[in-house]
Amino acid sequence: MTRQRSSINNLIWGIVGNVATSVIAIMIPRLFIVSYGSEVNGLLSSVRQIYFYLALLEVGIGDAAVVALYGPIAKQDHSSVNAIMAATNYYYKRIGVIYGFSVLAMGLLYPLLLDTAIPYTVCCLVILLQGSGSVINYMVQGKYNMLLRVDNRNYVTTNLGTVTSILTDLCRIALLLHGYSIVAVQTTYLVFNLVKMLYISYYIRKHYQWLDLSVKPNLKAVSKSKFVFVHQISSLIFSHTDVLILTFVCGLKTVSIYSMYATIYGMVDNVITITSNSVQSALGQVFHSDRKRYMELQEAFEVYYLALVFSLLAIASIFILPFMALYTQGADINYVDWKLPVLFGLYQLLNYGRASSSQIITFAGAFKETQWRAILETAINFGVSLVCVFRFGIYGVLFGTIAALVYRANDMILYANRRVMKRSAWPTYRRWILNFGLFLLLVAGFTHLPLKLDNYLSLFLHAIWISVLVVTAFFGINTLVEKTARKTAWFYVRGILDKLRRTRQPV
Structure with missing residues (x-):
């Protein structure tokens, strides 16, 4: 195969x-x-x-x-x-x-x-x-x-x-x-x-x-597992420390609120991770066999991967509060809080916005060279979370995670592009700015529409047409702006279409 x-x-x-x-x-x-x-x-x-x-x-x-x-x-x-x-x-x-x-x-x-x-x-x-x-x-x-x-x-x-x-x-x-x-x-x-x-x-x-x-x-x-281990600690800190700190500082009911928002965003995470993992092994093999071809593929992957990340998280941010109000109706505590989608959304954008650069570092096996950076990320996350949780509660642990990601996302983008690929990091930042601006515009626009979202059916129906518009906007604008990525993507899409056409022809 x-x-x-x-x-x-x-x-x-x-x-x-x-x-x-x-x-x-x-x-x-x-x-x-x-x-x-x-x-x-x-x-x-x-x-x-x-x-x-x-x-x-x-x-x-x-x-x-x-x-x-x-x-x-x-x-x-x-x-x-x-x-x-x-x-x-x-x-x-x-x-x-x-x-x-x-x-x-x-x-x-x-x-x-x-x-x-x-x-x-x-x-x-x-x-x-x-x-x-x-x-x-x-x-x-x-x-x-x-x-x-x-x-x-x-x-x-x-x-x-x-x-x-x-x-x-x-x-x-x-x-x-x-x-x-x-x-x-x-x-x-x-x-x-x-x-x-x-x-x-x-x-x-x-x-x-x-x-x-x-x-x-x-x-x-x-x-190299001992160097990978340091990076795993960093990953676990920003992904899972929040719940443990909340468990002992704020109690299990606050943990339940946090976990509900994490669960909803986790469904978006799954789609994003599946998309990335579906091509990771193919990209990894090309990285080690044909570096020039890899650079072309990676450019196209980053463009459309970021379009997917920002579009899915925009949809989640638009509908999470109406959904949470319906989903937790009759619960013993209040789960609806507009500040949490803002913080969770920023957290997820920073996390997945750096993923294509992280992939490059992984393929290069640069675990030892970047381990101190992972340790610094861990220290920022844990330190800010621990200080802020006593004053800001559930928001405090998210402040810590976001602070660590602001540092590490930029660090990964710069390291992957400058040190590994020997090129400018500006194209990645340019894509980030474009998608983030579009994200703010679409989320602000759709959340202020007078939509009736008081039952699951209306929520589902509105989610369909809004999701189509959001995804079309992100992929359409990125395709229009990114000429090289567009050509690379079309080459592979055309190859797939040709294969499908040949398989349907009568023998």
Whole structure:
């Protein structure tokens, strides 16, 4: 299968999977709030953040393995791939054992630190069940996910994740509606993680018969993991520290409010991440085999990636407050606050606006060279959040995240363009200014329209036509302005159309 065909499969199945899972998953938080209260919803969000931090035990092995695999996969060097995969397997099994003991310790100790009316036993079991899936992942399927990711077969794990997520959520909804305990509801995670483990193992045996993990491991190939680890800490700090600080400073109900907005924006995040991941392995292989061609592709990717990011976040910013008012109606606390979409929107724009530059740094393997920058980002985030949360509450932690991203987004753009690609960073900044200006214009314009959004049907109908206009505006203006990117994109689109035309012709 060609890189182009695989990238298209990754994108199509990723978006289909995201839509399917989002439609069902959006029901879950409301059911938790209504059935168990905001405190239980806050507990689940808090526990998820803890496990994101426990993922640091992986110490960058996965990402280091991905970077090491790009070259051998592009050259179909199975011998080198086996050695790198053997090293990844060696480390992942050790991590799995440590992670298992950590999950047990978390289940026993973390409930003692919480100021909550939820019984200790319930908290303990929820934590253990929540962490069981990651133990399985490290012990069995994690290394295979890395291989599929580099080999441009993300659609395999995406489709599997879609099916198991839908089945998991349907089971959770059924249990919630029939009044089962939160422990019974969380058990579904364990069951369907076992299903995923069995299928991935079967798929690898069938499609990668040449894979041999018994060869001598190439431990040197993943030696950059210690530098990747620093970057993972930085990523976790700005993504997940907010909830932990709010847990201990403001309480679980405030965590529930934060997590609701994070969930809505998270659905947008999923589409953006899927789009990026669908072409990442193809771009990574080209980066290591044809740098001139990569520069052309990267230009086109950045233009249309930014158009997608700004258009989706503009749509989310327009409709999040009317949706939140309907969605949390009857809740035990107020979830509607106009300041939160402003802060969350800026946070997401800065985060994803830097992604194309971050991708370049990753392909170059410049983890050691940029680690002090990641440490500085972490310090800014944690320091500002900790100072501001006591005065500004939920807004304070977002101030910290935004402050760190203002620094790091600019740093990544400058480093990727000047140090790695040896070119000016102005084109990236120019695209940012163009899209941000259009973002402000469209969000301000549509939010002030006298739209009747007092039920889900009217919200959905208005969202359709406004979304079409917003997406058309961003992609249309970027296509008009960016001549080089337009030509590169049209070359590949025309190739896809020609292939489709040939396949439909009678033999």
